[in-house]
Amino acid sequence: MSIQLFMPTFQVEECLNEIRECLESGWTGIGYKTIEFEKAWSAYTGHPYAHFVHSATAGLHLAVKQLKMKYNWTDEDEIISTPLTFISTNHAILYEKMKVVFADVDEYLCLDPADIERKITPRTKAIMYVGIGGSVGKYEEVVALCQKYDLALILDAAHMAGTRFKGEIPGKEADVVVYSFHAVKNLPMADGGMVCFRDKEDDELCRKLTWLGINKDTFSRTDTKGSYKWKYDVEHVGFKYHGNSIMAGIGLVQLKYLDRDNAYRRQLANWYDEGLAASKIHTVDIPSNCESSRHLYMILVNNRDELLLALNQVGIYPGVHYQDNTAYRMYSDGRGTCPNAHRCSEQLMSLPMHLQMTKADVTYICEQVITYAK
Known part of the structure; x- marks a missing residue:
């Protein structure tokens, strides 16, 4: 898989x-x-x-x-x-x-x-x-x-x-x-x-x-x-x-097909919500008055880098959106000015989100994330 x-x-x-x-x-x-x-x-x-x-x-x-x-x-x-x-x-x-x-x-x-x-x-x-x-x-x-x-x-x-x-x-x-x-x-x-x-x-x-x-x-x-x-x-x-x-x-x-596809993305997000609901994993919320395109499904975990490696070992390939831009040399004068962004950048992970995924895929990902996340 x-x-x-x-x-x-x-x-x-x-x-x-x-x-x-x-x-x-x-x-x-x-x-x-x-x-x-x-x-x-x-x-x-x-x-x-x-x-x-x-x-x-x-x-x-x-x-x-x-x-x-x-x-x-x-x-x-x-x-x-x-x-x-x-x-x-x-x-x-x-x-x-x-x-x-x-x-x-x-x-x-x-x-x-x-x-x-x-x-x-x-x-x-x-x-x-x-x-x-x-x-x-x-x-x-x-x-x-x-x-x-x-x-x-x-x-x-x-x-x-x-x-x-x-x-x-x-x-x-x-x-x-x-x-x-x-x-x-x-x-x-x-x-x-x-x-x-x-x-x-x-x-x-x-x-x-x-x-x-x-x-x-x-x-x-x-x-x-x-x-x-x-x-x-x-x-x-x-x-x-x-x-x-x-x-x-x-x-x-x-x-x-954009609206149809986005509706399925929101369904994937709902399955993620259900699968992670009983855990202590922090998921990034969407405002209640926003019908999001759900381009990303993001979580915050304390052992992000270790979790990425663990998930890769079981065939899951998440991403990170994004590294704090002040870590780059051309934006280094902004370091220390946005503590929440910096903290989140160290913990953020984007879980797989695309139209070829099934509910079984989401369930498997949630199980593995709960197993390895801190």
């Missing part, structure tokens, strides 16, 4: 049909399917603008860069973020030479509003909020802080594809929301992301910056007869961050 942490599930024949359509049309790059996927994502989420990029990391960089341009932030201005995240979140801030200020996490492992408020200074310009594991945490309180102190809000929703808060897809209050479609995420493709700006002008600028600053992409410069319009202007020093039609075609298929 071997139970991996993640195992992406694809609707293979439907995905191949979408890819075949791209190949037969001779159009595999930006445009065609990317436009169709963006429209489908906007319809699903309710975000008025959505732009498909090659990764969530690219989307996060665009979010910081564009807000910095829009509001004339300086290199030494600050963005408050979490140390308990994948490094893409905080690298996006460093890309733009701004300062990361770490705030601690709460019981949901999301940013703690009280500590955020303690960390706000005259140089604070934005909050980077991560919905870890698909949880919203205390998102409403963070939105209120942004309104109170006139701060921009970037929602790193890499884990939140399909998450609902009070029945709605969250993020309409944010300046920008960024999703991930990496192979192990809830809506998997080989890689990809969606950056959703709130304002039309931001979306228009985003489309230029993702295509090297060029003001017309190749698809829009080709008419229905295939006549290529070569003349364009380059308005910005941009990046090659756009997505392509092959990945978008896969995304169109996977999106149709």
Whole structure:
């Protein structure tokens, strides 16, 4: 028996049909399917603008860069973020030479509003909020802080594809929301992301910056007869961050099954809850008004590293989300500022969570975790 942490599930024949359509049309790059996927994502989420990029990391960089341009932030201005995240979140801030200020996490492992408020200074310009594991945490309180102190809000929703808060897809209050479609995420493709700006002008600028600053992409410069319009202007020093039609075609298929798949993830989480209920193992809660995507199922144990090895010996391969970012040299000036995040980082373990698992798998994992955990 071997139970991996993640195992992406694809609707293979439907995905191949979408890819075949791209190949037969001779159009595999930006445009065609990317436009169709963006429209489908906007319809699903309710975000008025959505732009498909090659990764969530690219989307996060665009979010910081564009807000910095829009509001004339300086290199030494600050963005408050979490140390308990994948490094893409905080690298996006460093890309733009701004300062990361770490705030601690709460019981949901999301940013703690009280500590955020303690960390706000005259140089604070934005909050980077991560919905870890698909949880919203205390998102409403963070939105209120942004309104109170006139701060921009970037929602790193890499884990939140399909998450609902009070029945709605969250993020309409944010300046920008960024999703991930990496192979192990809830809506998997080989890689990809969606950056959703709130304002039309931001979306228009985003489309230029993702295509090297060029003001017309190749698809829009080709008419229905295939006549290529070569003349364009380059308005910005941009990046090659756009997505392509092959990945978008896969995304169109996977999106149709996202809510169904997330419902099964929540069922797996319920089985974990039942299996661990009689033990003293601490599980990370989800707010009651959050219908989480359940990208992760996380526990806290005192012998995490030993438990990982013990579980590996019996064919179970959990993960850790995440190492405290202040342990990395480029973020070392934040060491000691977020004690709860640091403590949790030493104890966190993510149990296997994917669609190919059964109730018997969950029962077996719970039995082994209870046997070896301290």
